[in-house]
Amino acid sequence: MKIVVTGSLGNISKPLTQLLVSKGHSVTVVSTNPERKAEIENLGAQPAIGTMEDVDFLSETFKGADIVYAMEALNAGCFFDHNVDFIAANTQIGKNYKEAFERSGVKRIVHLSSIGAHMSQGNGILAFHHNVESILKELPEDVSIKFMRPVAFYYNMYAFIPDIKAQGKIIQNYGGDQKEPWVSPLDIAEVIAEEIEKPFNGREIRYIASEEIAPNEIAGILGEAIGNNELKWEIIPDEQMLDNLIHTGMNPQTAKGFIEMNAAMNNGTLSEDYYAHQPALGKIKVKDFAKEFAITYHQ
Incomplete structure (x- = not known):
């Protein structure tokens, strides 16, 4: 064709x-x-x-x-x-x-x-x-x-690298032990x-989707891959996350869009229709991606 x-x-x-x-x-x-x-x-x-x-x-x-x-x-x-x-x-x-x-x-x-x-x-x-x-x-x-x-795409996790290097943790306005789908x-x-x-x-x-996994599990897997077994995922308020994004130079309108998307992920509304039509999961897991993440992290 x-x-x-x-x-x-x-x-x-x-x-x-x-x-x-x-x-x-x-x-x-x-x-x-x-x-x-x-x-x-x-x-x-x-x-x-x-x-x-x-x-x-x-x-x-x-x-x-x-x-x-x-x-x-x-x-x-x-x-x-x-x-x-x-x-x-x-x-x-x-x-x-x-x-x-x-x-x-x-x-x-x-x-x-x-x-x-x-x-x-x-x-x-x-x-x-x-x-x-x-x-x-x-x-x-x-x-x-x-x-x-x-x-959510695995490669979006590359955005965690600056905070990990500067503060030793992943910082987002969502997180916890509730599983979320990634691909x-x-x-x-x-x-x-x-x-x-x-x-x-x-x-x-x-x-x-490739895997359904909780943010705290992701922190453990990425931490092990980069040689930091103490890596944690920290949840901060929406307003603080918005200030952080704007401080990095992000367009304020776009930054608000990220905050709202993450909040919808956190409260479950973003995934409602996904779970109503849940697909078979793909082959590539976070542990596989973590090897690439570690290479980029250490560059």
Whole structure:
């Protein structure tokens, strides 16, 4: 099949491209970076260089594709750009996709959404996923869409490193012994590759997770991996966490979105729909990720 993969060679799109090429599909990878062309070609895929803001480019790239894997992504550093409305910018990309799908005639879409997309409010920075799902659902009924809803990504834990190095602990406005779902991008890529080859039937939702584990357990595993068996996970009030994020230079609006998302994780509302449609767990566990975390930590 002819498949278009958005997201350049990111944490999900690169392993997804490798899987699809290995299965014999013709893959085009969308990237904003011309310097990625050679690397994309070396994977056995075709590069398409352009932006998610350019509807003409998207429409032309999607034309003739059997399936498009679509995800929203802003430039690195967007969390700290005080001129970016994170939710609005990502929602606009969703609108661009919708127009490009209509103009190109694509009938099968796999869309990367998120846990929390079932909530129209109270989910913080994840609100754009709800917005984009709603926008794509406006496409004609003969367009089949699989909404992939992964949970918290393992690599988000890299954000813990500054606090661990400075204060010897993980500091968040959620935590404790309540298990929460986490996921490896490699497991996400496996599921998406699987869904691409399965029949499409209207509008479907699939959650993706690798392990359900409590924050205090995560602290123990990461601590052991980096050689700090005393590592603890400390919960601080929302206001204090917000001040910490703003102090690092984060856009205050985006920082508030993170706080609200974490609070929804803490009170369980973020995971309600996930547990109502609980998936089989993937292969890669926190102990596997902890080896990579330790390498990055000690660099």
